[in-house]
Amino acid sequence: MGKISKKGSKYLRHALYMIAEFARRHNPVLKHLFERVKNGNKKRHKLAVIAVANRIARYIYSIMKSESSFVIIHENIMRLPEETRNTFFNSISLDFPKNTRKQIYQYSDVNGEIHRFVYKNETTESIV
Known part of the structure; x- marks a missing residue:
């Protein structure tokens, strides 16, 4: 309101x-x-x-x-500015261990398939 x-x-x-x-x-x-x-x-x-x-x-x-469960829909991602979309896709990882302690999220792609991802840890990515 x-x-x-x-x-x-x-x-x-x-x-x-x-x-x-x-x-x-x-x-x-x-x-x-x-x-x-x-x-x-x-x-x-x-x-x-x-x-x-x-x-x-x-x-x-x-x-x-x-x-x-919460799923980020592909159409909603595509409505964002290109810079934000690139930041989103560069900050996620689809490859993560099965017993990860990170929060696992989901998004749908163009075909409607659901993909699970985690946000990359920015501190470890910059060190490597």
Whole structure:
């Protein structure tokens, strides 16, 4: 509805805000949303983080309501600017060990096939 409500749990609100802060730095799709809302204005930082938190809350609600797993749809990736798409595909790895401790995500390709991926660890990639 345009602004964050103070009616709910302050702990949940704080947790969503902290998740959004992390996601805006590491998830290229949510980073694009953050930059689009912020639009280079330093005073809009909190507003942009709240927009990311709102999107995450909507993702969570959708997953719980449909009782399914979260899949990034190919059409949604293709709507992003080319630079963001390249960042997304360069920051993921389809080859990971079966017993990985990283969070495993899913996206669909052009043919609708579901692929599992993990985000590459930027610190180890730059060292190698």
